[in-house]
Each structure stands twice: as C-alpha cells, then as structure tokens.
Amino acid sequence: MTAAFWGLFRRDLRLSWRQGGEIGLVLGFFVLAVLLFPFGVGPEPRLLARIGAGIIWVAALLAAVLSLDRLFAADYADGGLDLIALSPIPLEVSVLAKIAAHWVTTGLPLTVLSPVLAILVDLDPAAIPVLVFGLLIGTPALSLLGAIAAALTLGARRPGVLISLLVLPLFLPTLIFATGAVEASLVAAAVRPHLLLLGAVSLAALPLAPLATAAALRQALE
C-alpha cells in the first residue's frame, strides 16, 4: 500500500511537471494578485506593511482554488480515475496521495515564494518567518478541503465557479488563524496559540477530508 501511495504520488508529480506551466501559472497568478494591491490601495509602505500578510494569504487562497479543478478532472475525463477506484488499495489512500501531490505542486511553491512577496509589500522582517511557517502548516488544509469540492463538482456544468463558491467559506478558519498569527507577531503578542489552531485545522482535515473526498468520488463514478 505504501508503494502504491508513493507510486501514485510520483505519477501525479511527474504529470504536473511534464505538462509544464501549471505550477508556473498558479505562481504567476499568485504574484500578480499580490502586485495588484499596491495599485488598488496605493503604494504607501505603512499601509502595505499593515495589510501585507492578509493580501498574501488571500492571494494564496485564490491561487489554490484556481488550481483545484485539475486535481481530479483530467483523470475523470480519461478514465484513469475509474482504474484508481477499482484498484485494491483503498480509494481514501489514493485520494491522499493525489492531495499530497497537489500540495507539493501548489502549497509548497506558494510558501517558498512568499518571503519575496512579503518583502515587496514591506512586511516587518520579524513577521516573515511567522507568515512562511503559517503558509507551510496552513496550505495543506487548502489542498485537503479543496479536494472535497473538486470531487463533488466532477462533471458539473461550471466546475471552476462552483468550486470557489463551495470551498472559499471552508477556507475561512485557516485564513483567520493564519493572519491572526502574523498580526500577533506584529504587535509582539503570543504567536503560538494562532499557529496551534492553524495546525489543528490542517490536522483535523487530514483524516476527514480524504474520507469525504473518496465518498464524493464514488458517487461521481457510480
């Protein structure tokens, strides 16, 4: 089962790497979405430093949502998903492998890129590690919860719009705790409780989301 997990994981990574551009597109969207804000609210450094972490997180949420519709859609269209569902390993495990691959191709690059963007929006250097660590432990929740919506909307008429409507409300706790942690570090308050809650959201989603996603996939393939 471990071998199958890593096999599927590597396959998804290889696919998204060789199809090329998809990681680049998501990152490009992320950077552009952040860069729009200085034009929208004005380039004053104090204001940007104040709202910078929120901007980066909102852009990361939107970039994650944008990348979700490719999570199962290609495999659903070419029948690969049927084979994955028919294979002897539990569908929950396969789903978890796909989610992990999705996180490595979206959440992780977003996290790696975020310090650069944090400098662009004049975020206090002391808050940058908190922001990056928050992204590191918060973005898995985005892939996990997003997978539920991606599975539910398979075969729907306008999956992209529908996914954002379903998933953005579910992302709110992650956003609240993550930006709370950065806020706390800006005013030199305790960061730990916010990060613990942020990690708790991801950890709670880790067992529950694959269950719900697998159930959604089963009814999609029925």
Place this chain on the structure above:
Amino acid sequence: MLTRLANPARFMRASGAVLPWLGLASAAVLAIGLVWSLVFAPPDYQQGESVRIMFIHVPAAWMALSVYLFMAVASAAALVWRHPLADIAAQAAAPVGAGFTLVCLATGSLWGRPMWGAWWVWDARLTSVLVLFFLYLGYIALVNAFDDPGRGVRAGALLAIVGVVNLPIIKFSVDWWNTLHQPASVFRLGGPTIAISMLLPLFVMAIGFLLLFMWMLLLRMRTALNERKAQALRLYGQAAQLGESRRRAAAAPAASIRGTATRAGAGG
C-alpha cells in the same frame, strides 16, 4: 412512521390532509406572537424598543441552524437508506433555510446599527452565520449544477454533511471567542437570563417559525413530487408518441412488401 411515509402516494395523501392546518396554525401563532412581542412585551431597560427586533432575529437564527441540521440528517438518510423522500426533503429545505439565515443576518444588522453603531462587525458569530448562508447557497448551486439530477442530489447530500462542522462553530463561537455578539442567554446552564415576560413571546414566535418551516417544507416537497410526476407523464407521452410513429414507420414498408408479395402471388 418514516418508513410508512416513504411511499410517495401515501405521503401526498397525508401531507395534503395536514397542509392547510399547518398553514392556518402557523399564521395564527405568528399573528399572536407578533402582536405580543411587538405591542405587549415590555421594552428593554437598556435597548429600549429596538429589543423587539430580537423576537424575529432569535427565532430566525434558531431556524437557520435547525433547518441546516434537518437538511444534513435528511441527506444522510438519503445516502444511507436511499429513503426516496429524504433527498426531496433536503432539497426542499435548503432555500427555506437560506431565507431564515438571510432574515437572521438582516435583522441582526438592523439591530446592530443603533446598538453597536455598525451595520456589520467581523466577529466570530456573525462570520460563521455568513458562512452558513454561503453553505446553503453552495448546496443549492451544486444540486442544480449537473445534467443528471441524481448526481446533483448525491453531491449536495455529501456537501450538506461536510458543512455540519460549521454548526458547533456557530453555536459555541460566542463562548470560544470574545465576541461583540452577546453569549447564549436562553439555552444555558443555570437557566435563561431573560425575563419571563420576554421569554414567552419569544417562544411563541419560535413555534410560529417552526410551523411556518414545516408548512413551507411540505408545500415545496409536494411541488417537487408533482413536478416529477408531470415530467414522468411528459416523458411517457413522448415515448408513446415515438412508439406510435415507429410502429407506423415499421408497418408501412411491411405492408408494401406484403402488397408486392400478394401481387406477385396473384401474378403467378
């Protein structure tokens, strides 16, 4: 009882008998509750007359949560036991629940302006109720997003069950976070902190809202069932028409062949 009513025809008979009485009862209870709470209930010593908004706001909030829970339970029943009316009930409840949530948000906003000085504040209770509203909208959108209605219903059922995680967050948000929204004052350990003169009209309004929901639920379920019946009849009619024309088309060449055969026979 639920298994007995699983038969749509039996459900239509039973609900048809109950429906007018439910409508009358809800109208009567709501009329009594509205007059009692808006005219006879005492004004609050702090909030003055604007406390009367609460007689709408609080029952609407209760209903917003309860209807979602009802929807989730009905969805689970539809998925687990394939109860034929459960998915219809869940679908019928969703817009009604969204309506109650909207009433709750709107009345809260109207009350917040004079009391808090703002139409809206981003505290945990308000935000989580807003999320509930979007869960209702997401459910309705998802159910209608598929060409195959069965797919939409099953996907929506799963979404409704996933969304249940939001209910305890709403309920306990006022205890977990330090919110501007006041903590629970009716259903709490140690009894309610509201004067009985306000509590009684509040409960009358809550019963009125509950009856209203049941009336609308049955009405919408009956409409959905009638729509299905109408669609089935239309499909049946089309199929019959198609069968008729096919039979004619099939009969015509057969006759001509037979005709040639007889002619050939006559000739021979």
